[in-house]
Amino acid sequence: MSYLPIELNSEQLHFVVIGGGIIATRKIRLLVNSGASVTVVSPTATAYIAQQAMLKKLVWHQRPYEKKDVERSKYCIIATNQLELNNAIQEQCAGLVCRVDDAFLSDFILPATLRRGELLITVSTNANSPALTKKIVRSLEEQFDEKYTSYIQFLGQCRQTYRHNKVLLQQIVDERFLNYSLDERQQELEKLVRLQEQ
Ligand SMILES: C[C@@]1(CC(=O)O)c2cc3[nH]c(cc4nc(cc5[nH]c(cc(n2)[C@H]1CCC(=O)O)[C@@](C)(CC(=O)O)[C@@H]5CCC(=O)O)C(CC(=O)O)=C4CCC(=O)O)c(CCC(=O)O)c3CC(=O)O
Ligand SMILES: NC(=O)C1=CN([C@@H]2O[C@H](COP(=O)(O)OP(=O)(O)OC[C@H]3O[C@@H](n4cnc5c(N)ncnc54)[C@H](O)[C@@H]3O)[C@@H](O)[C@H]2O)C=CC1
Structure with a gap:
Protein backbone atom coordinates (compact mmCIF):
# COMPACT_ATOMS: atom_id res chain seq x y z
CA MET A 1 0.00 0.00 0.00
CA SER A 2 1.33 3.44 -0.86
CA TYR A 3 -0.11 6.93 -1.06
CA LEU A 4 0.21 9.74 -3.58
CA PRO A 5 1.40 13.01 -2.01
CA ILE A 6 -0.76 15.77 -3.43
CA GLU A 7 -1.73 19.32 -2.45
CA LEU A 8 -5.37 20.10 -3.19
CA ASN A 9 -6.78 23.60 -3.66
CA SER A 10 -8.89 23.62 -0.54
CA GLU A 11 -11.17 26.55 -1.46
CA GLN A 12 -13.66 24.31 -3.22
CA LEU A 13 -13.31 21.35 -0.85
CA HIS A 14 -15.88 20.24 1.66
CA PHE A 15 -15.07 17.65 4.32
CA VAL A 16 -17.47 15.83 6.63
CA VAL A 17 -15.88 14.69 9.89
CA ILE A 18 -17.70 12.13 12.03
CA GLY A 19 -16.56 12.30 15.65
CA GLY A 20 -15.37 15.26 17.69
CA GLY A 21 -12.59 13.87 19.90
CA ILE A 22 -8.88 14.69 20.12
CA ILE A 23 -7.95 12.87 16.94
CA ALA A 24 -10.78 14.42 14.93
CA THR A 25 -9.61 17.79 16.26
CA ARG A 26 -6.04 17.26 14.98
CA LYS A 27 -7.46 16.64 11.51
CA ILE A 28 -9.98 19.49 11.70
CA ARG A 29 -7.26 22.00 12.63
CA LEU A 30 -5.43 21.09 9.45
CA LEU A 31 -8.59 21.42 7.34
CA VAL A 32 -9.69 24.74 8.86
CA ASN A 33 -6.17 26.20 8.59
CA SER A 34 -6.09 25.18 4.94
CA GLY A 35 -9.34 27.03 4.25
CA ALA A 36 -11.46 23.95 3.46
CA SER A 37 -15.08 23.95 4.53
CA VAL A 38 -15.87 21.48 7.30
CA THR A 39 -18.98 19.90 8.79
CA VAL A 40 -18.56 17.96 12.03
CA VAL A 41 -21.16 15.47 13.24
CA SER A 42 -20.72 14.36 16.84
CA PRO A 43 -22.71 14.46 20.10
CA THR A 44 -19.60 15.73 21.93
CA ALA A 45 -16.76 17.94 20.79
CA THR A 46 -13.51 19.41 22.05
CA ALA A 47 -13.31 23.06 23.07
CA TYR A 48 -11.53 23.86 19.78
CA ILE A 49 -14.38 22.44 17.68
CA ALA A 50 -17.04 24.20 19.75
CA GLN A 51 -15.13 27.49 19.50
CA GLN A 52 -14.61 27.19 15.73
CA ALA A 53 -18.32 26.46 15.36
CA MET A 54 -19.16 29.63 17.30
CA LEU A 55 -16.80 31.59 15.06
CA LYS A 56 -18.54 30.04 12.03
CA LYS A 57 -15.27 28.53 10.81
CA LEU A 58 -17.05 25.18 10.65
CA VAL A 59 -20.53 23.70 11.09
CA TRP A 60 -21.08 21.36 14.04
CA HIS A 61 -24.17 19.13 14.16
CA GLN A 62 -24.32 18.18 17.83
CA ARG A 63 -25.92 14.75 17.49
CA PRO A 64 -25.02 11.15 16.62
CA TYR A 65 -24.18 10.22 13.04
CA GLU A 66 -26.98 9.62 10.51
CA LYS A 67 -26.69 8.02 7.09
CA LYS A 68 -27.63 11.25 5.29
CA ASP A 69 -24.46 12.90 6.66
CA VAL A 70 -22.20 11.08 4.22
CA GLU A 71 -24.50 9.89 1.42
CA ARG A 72 -23.45 12.78 -0.79
CA SER A 73 -20.10 13.75 0.67
CA LYS A 74 -16.96 13.59 -1.45
CA TYR A 75 -14.48 13.55 1.44
CA CYS A 76 -15.19 12.04 4.81
CA ILE A 77 -12.98 11.65 7.87
CA ILE A 78 -14.24 8.90 10.14
CA ALA A 79 -13.00 9.56 13.67
CA THR A 80 -15.38 8.00 16.15
CA ASN A 81 -14.11 5.59 18.81
CA GLN A 82 -16.42 2.77 17.67
CA LEU A 83 -15.19 0.22 15.18
CA GLU A 84 -18.58 -1.11 14.05
CA LEU A 85 -19.90 2.39 13.54
CA ASN A 86 -16.79 3.36 11.58
CA ASN A 87 -17.31 0.34 9.31
CA ALA A 88 -20.95 1.28 8.72
CA ILE A 89 -20.09 4.93 7.95
CA GLN A 90 -17.50 3.83 5.44
CA GLU A 91 -20.04 1.63 3.65
CA GLN A 92 -22.57 4.45 3.49
CA CYS A 93 -20.15 7.11 2.31
CA ALA A 94 -20.33 8.04 -1.35
CA GLY A 95 -16.87 9.58 -1.58
CA LEU A 96 -13.31 9.11 -0.38
CA VAL A 97 -12.75 8.11 3.21
CA CYS A 98 -9.98 8.61 5.77
CA ARG A 99 -10.29 6.24 8.73
CA VAL A 100 -8.21 7.52 11.62
CA ASP A 101 -8.40 4.07 13.19
CA ASP A 102 -7.11 2.20 10.15
CA ALA A 103 -4.88 3.62 7.46
CA PHE A 104 -5.14 0.46 5.37
CA LEU A 105 -8.90 0.88 5.01
CA SER A 106 -8.49 4.54 4.04
CA ASP A 107 -8.72 6.07 0.56
CA PHE A 108 -6.59 8.97 1.77
CA ILE A 109 -4.54 9.82 4.84
CA LEU A 110 -3.38 13.18 6.16
CA PRO A 111 0.34 13.58 6.73
CA ALA A 112 1.79 15.45 9.69
CA THR A 113 2.48 19.07 8.81
CA LEU A 114 4.79 21.86 9.85
CA ARG A 115 3.97 25.35 8.59
CA ARG A 116 6.18 28.43 8.71
CA GLY A 117 4.06 30.98 6.90
CA GLU A 118 4.01 29.85 3.29
CA LEU A 119 6.51 27.07 3.91
CA LEU A 120 4.81 23.73 4.30
CA ILE A 121 6.68 20.56 5.27
CA THR A 122 4.75 17.32 5.41
CA VAL A 123 5.94 14.07 6.94
CA SER A 124 4.55 10.59 6.53
CA THR A 125 5.81 7.09 7.23
CA ASN A 126 2.98 5.52 5.26
CA ALA A 127 1.38 4.78 8.63
CA ASN A 128 4.29 2.60 9.72
CA SER A 129 5.25 4.76 12.67
CA PRO A 130 3.27 7.89 13.62
CA ALA A 131 5.57 8.08 16.65
CA LEU A 132 8.61 8.48 14.36
CA THR A 133 6.69 11.04 12.33
CA LYS A 134 6.08 13.03 15.50
CA LYS A 135 9.79 12.89 16.38
CA ILE A 136 10.84 14.02 12.90
CA VAL A 137 8.39 16.94 13.00
CA ARG A 138 9.73 18.05 16.40
CA SER A 139 13.30 18.12 15.07
CA LEU A 140 12.18 19.97 11.91
CA GLU A 141 10.46 22.52 14.16
CA GLU A 142 13.86 23.37 15.62
CA GLN A 143 15.67 23.35 12.30
CA PHE A 144 13.03 25.44 10.51
CA ASP A 145 12.36 28.04 13.18
CA GLU A 146 10.14 31.15 13.08
C1 LIG B 1 -2.46 7.50 8.90
C2 LIG B 1 -2.42 8.49 10.05
C3 LIG B 1 -3.70 9.30 10.20
C4 LIG B 1 -4.41 9.86 9.05
O1 LIG B 1 -4.94 9.17 8.19
O2 LIG B 1 -4.50 11.03 9.03
C5 LIG B 1 -2.29 7.89 11.40
C6 LIG B 1 -2.88 6.71 11.78
C7 LIG B 1 -2.82 6.09 13.04
N1 LIG B 1 -2.16 6.59 14.15
C8 LIG B 1 -2.30 5.72 15.19
C9 LIG B 1 -1.71 5.85 16.46
C10 LIG B 1 -0.94 6.94 16.92
N2 LIG B 1 -0.82 8.14 16.27
C11 LIG B 1 -0.01 8.97 17.00
C12 LIG B 1 0.34 10.30 16.67
C13 LIG B 1 0.15 10.93 15.47
N3 LIG B 1 -0.35 10.35 14.32
C14 LIG B 1 -0.16 11.16 13.26
C15 LIG B 1 -0.50 10.86 11.95
C16 LIG B 1 -1.07 9.73 11.44
N4 LIG B 1 -1.57 8.71 12.20
C17 LIG B 1 -1.25 9.48 9.98
C18 LIG B 1 -0.02 8.84 9.33
C19 LIG B 1 1.31 9.48 9.64
C20 LIG B 1 2.46 8.62 9.25
O3 LIG B 1 2.45 8.00 8.19
O4 LIG B 1 3.45 8.57 9.96
C21 LIG B 1 0.61 12.38 13.67
C22 LIG B 1 2.06 12.24 13.25
C23 LIG B 1 0.09 13.70 13.10
C24 LIG B 1 -1.38 14.01 13.29
O5 LIG B 1 -2.20 13.21 13.71
O6 LIG B 1 -1.70 15.17 12.98
C25 LIG B 1 0.43 12.38 15.22
C26 LIG B 1 1.54 13.05 16.01
C27 LIG B 1 0.86 14.15 16.83
C28 LIG B 1 1.80 15.13 17.42
O7 LIG B 1 2.68 15.64 16.72
O8 LIG B 1 1.61 15.45 18.61
C29 LIG B 1 0.44 8.26 18.15
C30 LIG B 1 1.44 8.81 19.17
C31 LIG B 1 0.90 9.99 19.97
O9 LIG B 1 -0.30 10.28 19.96
O10 LIG B 1 1.73 10.55 20.67
C32 LIG B 1 -0.17 6.99 18.12
C33 LIG B 1 -0.01 5.83 19.13
C34 LIG B 1 1.29 5.09 18.86
C35 LIG B 1 1.25 4.29 17.57
O11 LIG B 1 0.29 3.56 17.33
O12 LIG B 1 2.23 4.42 16.80
C36 LIG B 1 -3.12 4.63 14.77
C37 LIG B 1 -3.56 3.48 15.62
C38 LIG B 1 -4.91 3.89 16.24
C39 LIG B 1 -5.50 2.80 17.09
O13 LIG B 1 -4.78 2.18 17.86
O14 LIG B 1 -6.74 2.60 16.96
C40 LIG B 1 -3.46 4.89 13.42
C41 LIG B 1 -4.28 4.03 12.50
C42 LIG B 1 -3.37 3.08 11.72
O15 LIG B 1 -2.16 3.04 11.91
O16 LIG B 1 -3.93 2.33 10.91
N1 LIG C 1 -4.85 8.71 13.57
C1 LIG C 1 -4.27 8.84 14.75
O1 LIG C 1 -3.29 9.55 14.88
C2 LIG C 1 -4.84 8.13 15.94
C3 LIG C 1 -6.05 7.50 15.82
N2 LIG C 1 -6.60 6.88 16.89
C4 LIG C 1 -7.96 6.32 16.65
O2 LIG C 1 -8.89 7.43 16.69
C5 LIG C 1 -10.06 7.06 17.39
C6 LIG C 1 -10.66 8.29 18.05
O3 LIG C 1 -9.77 8.73 19.07
P1 LIG C 1 -10.12 9.96 20.04
O4 LIG C 1 -10.41 11.16 19.22
O5 LIG C 1 -9.02 10.03 21.03
O6 LIG C 1 -11.45 9.41 20.73
P2 LIG C 1 -12.51 10.16 21.63
O7 LIG C 1 -13.16 9.14 22.46
O8 LIG C 1 -11.88 11.37 22.25
O9 LIG C 1 -13.55 10.74 20.56
C7 LIG C 1 -14.51 9.95 19.93
C8 LIG C 1 -15.54 10.90 19.37
O10 LIG C 1 -16.50 10.14 18.62
C9 LIG C 1 -17.77 10.68 18.93
N3 LIG C 1 -18.84 9.72 18.67
C10 LIG C 1 -19.15 8.61 19.38
N4 LIG C 1 -20.26 8.05 18.87
C11 LIG C 1 -20.66 8.81 17.83
C12 LIG C 1 -21.72 8.73 16.89
N5 LIG C 1 -22.65 7.76 16.96
N6 LIG C 1 -21.82 9.67 15.94
C13 LIG C 1 -20.90 10.67 15.86
N7 LIG C 1 -19.85 10.78 16.71
C14 LIG C 1 -19.73 9.85 17.68
C15 LIG C 1 -17.70 11.04 20.39
O11 LIG C 1 -18.74 11.94 20.74
C16 LIG C 1 -16.31 11.66 20.45
O12 LIG C 1 -16.38 13.03 20.11
C17 LIG C 1 -9.58 5.99 18.38
O13 LIG C 1 -10.64 5.11 18.67
C18 LIG C 1 -8.44 5.32 17.66
O14 LIG C 1 -8.93 4.20 16.93
C19 LIG C 1 -5.99 6.90 18.11
C20 LIG C 1 -4.79 7.50 18.29
C21 LIG C 1 -4.10 8.17 17.20
Whole structure:
Protein backbone atom coordinates (compact mmCIF):
# COMPACT_ATOMS: atom_id res chain seq x y z
CA MET A 1 0.00 0.00 0.00
CA SER A 2 1.33 3.44 -0.86
CA TYR A 3 -0.11 6.93 -1.06
CA LEU A 4 0.21 9.74 -3.58
CA PRO A 5 1.40 13.01 -2.01
CA ILE A 6 -0.76 15.77 -3.43
CA GLU A 7 -1.73 19.32 -2.45
CA LEU A 8 -5.37 20.10 -3.19
CA ASN A 9 -6.78 23.60 -3.66
CA SER A 10 -8.89 23.62 -0.54
CA GLU A 11 -11.17 26.55 -1.46
CA GLN A 12 -13.66 24.31 -3.22
CA LEU A 13 -13.31 21.35 -0.85
CA HIS A 14 -15.88 20.24 1.66
CA PHE A 15 -15.07 17.65 4.32
CA VAL A 16 -17.47 15.83 6.63
CA VAL A 17 -15.88 14.69 9.89
CA ILE A 18 -17.70 12.13 12.03
CA GLY A 19 -16.56 12.30 15.65
CA GLY A 20 -15.37 15.26 17.69
CA GLY A 21 -12.59 13.87 19.90
CA ILE A 22 -8.88 14.69 20.12
CA ILE A 23 -7.95 12.87 16.94
CA ALA A 24 -10.78 14.42 14.93
CA THR A 25 -9.61 17.79 16.26
CA ARG A 26 -6.04 17.26 14.98
CA LYS A 27 -7.46 16.64 11.51
CA ILE A 28 -9.98 19.49 11.70
CA ARG A 29 -7.26 22.00 12.63
CA LEU A 30 -5.43 21.09 9.45
CA LEU A 31 -8.59 21.42 7.34
CA VAL A 32 -9.69 24.74 8.86
CA ASN A 33 -6.17 26.20 8.59
CA SER A 34 -6.09 25.18 4.94
CA GLY A 35 -9.34 27.03 4.25
CA ALA A 36 -11.46 23.95 3.46
CA SER A 37 -15.08 23.95 4.53
CA VAL A 38 -15.87 21.48 7.30
CA THR A 39 -18.98 19.90 8.79
CA VAL A 40 -18.56 17.96 12.03
CA VAL A 41 -21.16 15.47 13.24
CA SER A 42 -20.72 14.36 16.84
CA PRO A 43 -22.71 14.46 20.10
CA THR A 44 -19.60 15.73 21.93
CA ALA A 45 -16.76 17.94 20.79
CA THR A 46 -13.51 19.41 22.05
CA ALA A 47 -13.31 23.06 23.07
CA TYR A 48 -11.53 23.86 19.78
CA ILE A 49 -14.38 22.44 17.68
CA ALA A 50 -17.04 24.20 19.75
CA GLN A 51 -15.13 27.49 19.50
CA GLN A 52 -14.61 27.19 15.73
CA ALA A 53 -18.32 26.46 15.36
CA MET A 54 -19.16 29.63 17.30
CA LEU A 55 -16.80 31.59 15.06
CA LYS A 56 -18.54 30.04 12.03
CA LYS A 57 -15.27 28.53 10.81
CA LEU A 58 -17.05 25.18 10.65
CA VAL A 59 -20.53 23.70 11.09
CA TRP A 60 -21.08 21.36 14.04
CA HIS A 61 -24.17 19.13 14.16
CA GLN A 62 -24.32 18.18 17.83
CA ARG A 63 -25.92 14.75 17.49
CA PRO A 64 -25.02 11.15 16.62
CA TYR A 65 -24.18 10.22 13.04
CA GLU A 66 -26.98 9.62 10.51
CA LYS A 67 -26.69 8.02 7.09
CA LYS A 68 -27.63 11.25 5.29
CA ASP A 69 -24.46 12.90 6.66
CA VAL A 70 -22.20 11.08 4.22
CA GLU A 71 -24.50 9.89 1.42
CA ARG A 72 -23.45 12.78 -0.79
CA SER A 73 -20.10 13.75 0.67
CA LYS A 74 -16.96 13.59 -1.45
CA TYR A 75 -14.48 13.55 1.44
CA CYS A 76 -15.19 12.04 4.81
CA ILE A 77 -12.98 11.65 7.87
CA ILE A 78 -14.24 8.90 10.14
CA ALA A 79 -13.00 9.56 13.67
CA THR A 80 -15.38 8.00 16.15
CA ASN A 81 -14.11 5.59 18.81
CA GLN A 82 -16.42 2.77 17.67
CA LEU A 83 -15.19 0.22 15.18
CA GLU A 84 -18.58 -1.11 14.05
CA LEU A 85 -19.90 2.39 13.54
CA ASN A 86 -16.79 3.36 11.58
CA ASN A 87 -17.31 0.34 9.31
CA ALA A 88 -20.95 1.28 8.72
CA ILE A 89 -20.09 4.93 7.95
CA GLN A 90 -17.50 3.83 5.44
CA GLU A 91 -20.04 1.63 3.65
CA GLN A 92 -22.57 4.45 3.49
CA CYS A 93 -20.15 7.11 2.31
CA ALA A 94 -20.33 8.04 -1.35
CA GLY A 95 -16.87 9.58 -1.58
CA LEU A 96 -13.31 9.11 -0.38
CA VAL A 97 -12.75 8.11 3.21
CA CYS A 98 -9.98 8.61 5.77
CA ARG A 99 -10.29 6.24 8.73
CA VAL A 100 -8.21 7.52 11.62
CA ASP A 101 -8.40 4.07 13.19
CA ASP A 102 -7.11 2.20 10.15
CA ALA A 103 -4.88 3.62 7.46
CA PHE A 104 -5.14 0.46 5.37
CA LEU A 105 -8.90 0.88 5.01
CA SER A 106 -8.49 4.54 4.04
CA ASP A 107 -8.72 6.07 0.56
CA PHE A 108 -6.59 8.97 1.77
CA ILE A 109 -4.54 9.82 4.84
CA LEU A 110 -3.38 13.18 6.16
CA PRO A 111 0.34 13.58 6.73
CA ALA A 112 1.79 15.45 9.69
CA THR A 113 2.48 19.07 8.81
CA LEU A 114 4.79 21.86 9.85
CA ARG A 115 3.97 25.35 8.59
CA ARG A 116 6.18 28.43 8.71
CA GLY A 117 4.06 30.98 6.90
CA GLU A 118 4.01 29.85 3.29
CA LEU A 119 6.51 27.07 3.91
CA LEU A 120 4.81 23.73 4.30
CA ILE A 121 6.68 20.56 5.27
CA THR A 122 4.75 17.32 5.41
CA VAL A 123 5.94 14.07 6.94
CA SER A 124 4.55 10.59 6.53
CA THR A 125 5.81 7.09 7.23
CA ASN A 126 2.98 5.52 5.26
CA ALA A 127 1.38 4.78 8.63
CA ASN A 128 4.29 2.60 9.72
CA SER A 129 5.25 4.76 12.67
CA PRO A 130 3.27 7.89 13.62
CA ALA A 131 5.57 8.08 16.65
CA LEU A 132 8.61 8.48 14.36
CA THR A 133 6.69 11.04 12.33
CA LYS A 134 6.08 13.03 15.50
CA LYS A 135 9.79 12.89 16.38
CA ILE A 136 10.84 14.02 12.90
CA VAL A 137 8.39 16.94 13.00
CA ARG A 138 9.73 18.05 16.40
CA SER A 139 13.30 18.12 15.07
CA LEU A 140 12.18 19.97 11.91
CA GLU A 141 10.46 22.52 14.16
CA GLU A 142 13.86 23.37 15.62
CA GLN A 143 15.67 23.35 12.30
CA PHE A 144 13.03 25.44 10.51
CA ASP A 145 12.36 28.04 13.18
CA GLU A 146 10.14 31.15 13.08
CA LYS A 147 12.73 33.06 11.04
CA TYR A 148 11.53 31.12 8.03
CA THR A 149 8.12 32.81 8.07
CA SER A 150 9.41 36.26 7.08
CA TYR A 151 12.23 34.76 5.02
CA ILE A 152 9.80 32.85 2.76
CA GLN A 153 7.76 36.03 2.39
CA PHE A 154 10.91 37.90 1.33
CA LEU A 155 11.85 35.16 -1.16
CA GLY A 156 8.32 35.22 -2.60
CA GLN A 157 8.40 39.00 -3.08
CA CYS A 158 11.84 38.82 -4.71
CA ARG A 159 10.62 36.12 -7.04
CA GLN A 160 7.78 38.36 -8.20
CA THR A 161 10.04 41.35 -8.76
CA TYR A 162 13.02 39.50 -10.26
CA ARG A 163 11.21 36.57 -11.87
CA HIS A 164 13.70 36.18 -14.73
CA ASN A 165 16.83 36.82 -12.70
CA LYS A 166 17.68 33.22 -11.84
CA VAL A 167 21.14 34.08 -10.55
CA LEU A 168 19.75 36.53 -8.01
CA LEU A 169 17.01 34.10 -6.95
CA GLN A 170 19.73 31.52 -6.24
CA GLN A 171 21.94 34.00 -4.37
CA ILE A 172 19.29 34.92 -1.83
CA VAL A 173 18.72 31.29 -0.90
CA ASP A 174 21.52 31.58 1.60
CA GLU A 175 21.88 31.23 5.35
CA ARG A 176 23.01 34.88 5.56
CA PHE A 177 19.71 36.12 4.18
CA LEU A 178 17.78 33.90 6.53
CA ASN A 179 19.54 35.47 9.52
CA TYR A 180 19.43 39.12 8.39
CA SER A 181 16.86 41.53 9.80
CA LEU A 182 14.16 42.80 7.41
CA ASP A 183 16.15 45.98 6.69
CA GLU A 184 19.43 44.13 6.20
CA ARG A 185 17.76 41.75 3.74
CA GLN A 186 16.56 44.66 1.66
CA GLN A 187 19.93 46.41 1.74
CA GLU A 188 21.86 43.26 0.82
CA LEU A 189 19.40 42.52 -1.96
CA GLU A 190 19.93 45.98 -3.43
CA LYS A 191 23.70 45.47 -3.22
CA LEU A 192 23.46 42.23 -5.19
CA VAL A 193 21.28 43.89 -7.83
CA ARG A 194 23.77 46.78 -8.18
CA LEU A 195 26.68 44.33 -8.49
CA GLN A 196 24.88 42.51 -11.30
CA GLU A 197 24.25 45.77 -13.14
CA GLN A 198 27.95 46.74 -13.13
C1 LIG B 1 -2.46 7.50 8.90
C2 LIG B 1 -2.42 8.49 10.05
C3 LIG B 1 -3.70 9.30 10.20
C4 LIG B 1 -4.41 9.86 9.05
O1 LIG B 1 -4.94 9.17 8.19
O2 LIG B 1 -4.50 11.03 9.03
C5 LIG B 1 -2.29 7.89 11.40
C6 LIG B 1 -2.88 6.71 11.78
C7 LIG B 1 -2.82 6.09 13.04
N1 LIG B 1 -2.16 6.59 14.15
C8 LIG B 1 -2.30 5.72 15.19
C9 LIG B 1 -1.71 5.85 16.46
C10 LIG B 1 -0.94 6.94 16.92
N2 LIG B 1 -0.82 8.14 16.27
C11 LIG B 1 -0.01 8.97 17.00
C12 LIG B 1 0.34 10.30 16.67
C13 LIG B 1 0.15 10.93 15.47
N3 LIG B 1 -0.35 10.35 14.32
C14 LIG B 1 -0.16 11.16 13.26
C15 LIG B 1 -0.50 10.86 11.95
C16 LIG B 1 -1.07 9.73 11.44
N4 LIG B 1 -1.57 8.71 12.20
C17 LIG B 1 -1.25 9.48 9.98
C18 LIG B 1 -0.02 8.84 9.33
C19 LIG B 1 1.31 9.48 9.64
C20 LIG B 1 2.46 8.62 9.25
O3 LIG B 1 2.45 8.00 8.19
O4 LIG B 1 3.45 8.57 9.96
C21 LIG B 1 0.61 12.38 13.67
C22 LIG B 1 2.06 12.24 13.25
C23 LIG B 1 0.09 13.70 13.10
C24 LIG B 1 -1.38 14.01 13.29
O5 LIG B 1 -2.20 13.21 13.71
O6 LIG B 1 -1.70 15.17 12.98
C25 LIG B 1 0.43 12.38 15.22
C26 LIG B 1 1.54 13.05 16.01
C27 LIG B 1 0.86 14.15 16.83
C28 LIG B 1 1.80 15.13 17.42
O7 LIG B 1 2.68 15.64 16.72
O8 LIG B 1 1.61 15.45 18.61
C29 LIG B 1 0.44 8.26 18.15
C30 LIG B 1 1.44 8.81 19.17
C31 LIG B 1 0.90 9.99 19.97
O9 LIG B 1 -0.30 10.28 19.96
O10 LIG B 1 1.73 10.55 20.67
C32 LIG B 1 -0.17 6.99 18.12
C33 LIG B 1 -0.01 5.83 19.13
C34 LIG B 1 1.29 5.09 18.86
C35 LIG B 1 1.25 4.29 17.57
O11 LIG B 1 0.29 3.56 17.33
O12 LIG B 1 2.23 4.42 16.80
C36 LIG B 1 -3.12 4.63 14.77
C37 LIG B 1 -3.56 3.48 15.62
C38 LIG B 1 -4.91 3.89 16.24
C39 LIG B 1 -5.50 2.80 17.09
O13 LIG B 1 -4.78 2.18 17.86
O14 LIG B 1 -6.74 2.60 16.96
C40 LIG B 1 -3.46 4.89 13.42
C41 LIG B 1 -4.28 4.03 12.50
C42 LIG B 1 -3.37 3.08 11.72
O15 LIG B 1 -2.16 3.04 11.91
O16 LIG B 1 -3.93 2.33 10.91
N1 LIG C 1 -4.85 8.71 13.57
C1 LIG C 1 -4.27 8.84 14.75
O1 LIG C 1 -3.29 9.55 14.88
C2 LIG C 1 -4.84 8.13 15.94
C3 LIG C 1 -6.05 7.50 15.82
N2 LIG C 1 -6.60 6.88 16.89
C4 LIG C 1 -7.96 6.32 16.65
O2 LIG C 1 -8.89 7.43 16.69
C5 LIG C 1 -10.06 7.06 17.39
C6 LIG C 1 -10.66 8.29 18.05
O3 LIG C 1 -9.77 8.73 19.07
P1 LIG C 1 -10.12 9.96 20.04
O4 LIG C 1 -10.41 11.16 19.22
O5 LIG C 1 -9.02 10.03 21.03
O6 LIG C 1 -11.45 9.41 20.73
P2 LIG C 1 -12.51 10.16 21.63
O7 LIG C 1 -13.16 9.14 22.46
O8 LIG C 1 -11.88 11.37 22.25
O9 LIG C 1 -13.55 10.74 20.56
C7 LIG C 1 -14.51 9.95 19.93
C8 LIG C 1 -15.54 10.90 19.37
O10 LIG C 1 -16.50 10.14 18.62
C9 LIG C 1 -17.77 10.68 18.93
N3 LIG C 1 -18.84 9.72 18.67
C10 LIG C 1 -19.15 8.61 19.38
N4 LIG C 1 -20.26 8.05 18.87
C11 LIG C 1 -20.66 8.81 17.83
C12 LIG C 1 -21.72 8.73 16.89
N5 LIG C 1 -22.65 7.76 16.96
N6 LIG C 1 -21.82 9.67 15.94
C13 LIG C 1 -20.90 10.67 15.86
N7 LIG C 1 -19.85 10.78 16.71
C14 LIG C 1 -19.73 9.85 17.68
C15 LIG C 1 -17.70 11.04 20.39
O11 LIG C 1 -18.74 11.94 20.74
C16 LIG C 1 -16.31 11.66 20.45
O12 LIG C 1 -16.38 13.03 20.11
C17 LIG C 1 -9.58 5.99 18.38
O13 LIG C 1 -10.64 5.11 18.67
C18 LIG C 1 -8.44 5.32 17.66
O14 LIG C 1 -8.93 4.20 16.93
C19 LIG C 1 -5.99 6.90 18.11
C20 LIG C 1 -4.79 7.50 18.29
C21 LIG C 1 -4.10 8.17 17.20
